[in-house]
Amino acid sequence: MTDDLDLDELAADLADFAPQDKKGGRSAREQRIIAGFEEVQRFAEANGRAPAHGESNDIFERLYAVRLDRLRGLEECRSLLAPLDKQGLLAGVVTPATEPVETIGDDELLAELEGMGGASDITELRHVRTAADKRAAEEIANRTPCKDFDNFKPLFVQVKKDLDAGIRQTRRFQTMAEIQPGEFFIVGGQIAYVAEVGAEFVTEYDRRDSRLRVIYDNGTESDVLLRSLQRALHRDEAGRRITDPTAGPLFSGESGDGDLASGTIYVLRSKSDHPAVAAHRDVLHKIGVTGGDIARRIAAAKHDPTFLMADVEVIATYELFNVNRTRLENLIHRVFDLARLDIEIKDRFGQPVIPREWFLVPLFVVNEAVDRIRDGTITDYLYDPKTAALVRVDKAKGGRRERDQSRKT
Template identity: 65%
Template sequence: MAKEFTDEDDALLAELGVEVETKKEAARTPREERIIAGFEEIQRFVTEHGRPPQHGEDRDIFERLYSVRLDRLRAQPDCLALLQPFDHQGILADAILVPGPDEDISDEELLSQLGVDDIAQNDITELRHVRSTADKRAAEEIANRERCEDFDSFKPLFNAVQKDIDSGVRITRPIRKEAGFLKTDIRSGEFFILGGQVAYVAEVSDFFKAPNGESDARLRVIYSNGTESNLLLRSLQRALYKDETSRRVSEPSAGPLFTGENEDNDLASGTIYVLRSKSDNPIVTAHRDLIHKIGVTGGDVAKRIANAKLDPTFLLADVEVIATYKLFNICRTKLEKIIHRVFDPARLDIQIEDRFGNPVIPREWFLVPLFVINEAVEKIKDSTIIGYMYDPATSRLMRTKDWA
């Protein structure tokens, strides 16, 4: 154990000609202590993100603060000399000195330069008008955006989609979690609006199993401001959910097939109708609640079904109108083909004889629940019906690429 010398010991050693030198650590000024503490925050950022902090309005406010602070430290020789012994990551060694004033600057002044004010009690950890930790985490979910080196090849796409939106060829629809927006609804070549920027899904990698057991994929997403990010499909989905202003951009070929309300200059085009048969055919009787006729007419539905019991198309029986949807500015023939394509896997296989004994196979009857028909109508409304088909095995609408 080290022995501490008393005053008497010091006196005795002095008589023997031995000088006792007390080893003192060099004291640092408050400014130096603050410079080191600030540099340690930058080091923690580099450890966490694997890169120095960067400038940019799309960056987190703390990253922007660290980047300005780092520029200041690099510009001052006395700061470099002080920090060199601590710079085990080489943050300063590889830096190009940035000219700047020699005077010291506080974090409050840095934040003021960045446009952030109202600091509670001068505490840098208690910022107002700055995103919360949860908000920061949400931003990190869409990955760090970087400059898109080949943005010139994508720029015409953004110009074209903006032109389509302005002209009405494409429409945008809000994304709502409760509406059932799934990861599988995000495909290569699609456009979204996220954080005020148009986002283009340029690439989708092969799907893999995530730690939670769900399928996921890595995306390359290009943004209209010339940046890009490499992120997971589920991360983009979460980011779209959390952004209350996020929207999905429709395909130009789909467009608004019909709307719930017609404008003054809209022309009525017809009606989608869903019918249920009153036939005593054994097949119909056994599945009456599931068997529906789905059609489109330009006239009055009541007149269309007036002579149902004489028409083989209606199974030579009276029918009950289950649902109708009014159409505006729509090609009825094209829409009917889309609907029948979607439900083709559940088309009813039935043959009846007409009044003259000739065999007839009706083609507009389907074994499908009414709630799925309603779902299909909603997808027609928001222009997302393209690429969907009904799966009888699961009683769900599914994208064709997701079928085994």
């Protein structure tokens, strides 16, 4: 996939080497060579020096350094470019890369000028593993002894027992699925436990990533990037996610629509000035489930009738793992059905909309419901608005029958 190979940032670089028609007396090959050199010149102008090799340098600088070496090393290129070389870049000495060119990934050397002196086209790439793939494999393989393994050993013993008893199951890891602390995986033939997830940071290509502390059942551990573990699991034919035994009735044994590695239950409070909302603001909550970013989900709340055409604030969130998002949300709404807000909102086009995810429920009851979801007992309970509490299903139904009877009489 493009995301896995980290190639999208270099798309513009490829465009410079697209075949062109012969213009101004120059062949398409010559024009491509000139275009490649002009990229190197722009780098030198911006940085005040020629590009250099080195793993600590920017990917683009390393790319330009290899390209410049190729241009310096070919008489054909030096003759063609000499009139354009105002910065004296071609006069430099060809410096060997810190790692053999053949081992550098094609995402780092996407514009490598392989084959200039032969029959290969300038756009042809070497068939090697990408740098991202190699880094992922190296990080997974680079393990050290886990000094406090005694603290984790009981967890692995229990997981193996759960697998033997069918309490836990294994699933094929989905491409770039989320990874959360406390999850177990099978990678490289060993059970891996995600003990810690470090602070999230943004890479130079605006991708979110984190450092993980991963413990393995052979008593070793690794400090690995989240995205590296994702890649390793995806590329490992035997790579698996081990399910959480607390998923209970929410767990889906088969992959289907709405299936997620994890889900977030969110509770929102509306800032709407609608009379029906303002009168019950402290106990009126929108309860939903998402697998994405909550901040992004609510960013346009004031334009969305689902959010009562008003801004909202996040009151609480709860993380759950190995759940079916759709089934979980339906279950929560069934539990609180008797407290569902009956309100009609006009959307921005003036059309009436009836939101279905707002409930007159105190936050402490939502907390209790989440606890019962986690221990698997939630299916025995419904919310009773009369007592503002979760009650067993038989009692809740009895109360409903009494209310229905009183209405008839």
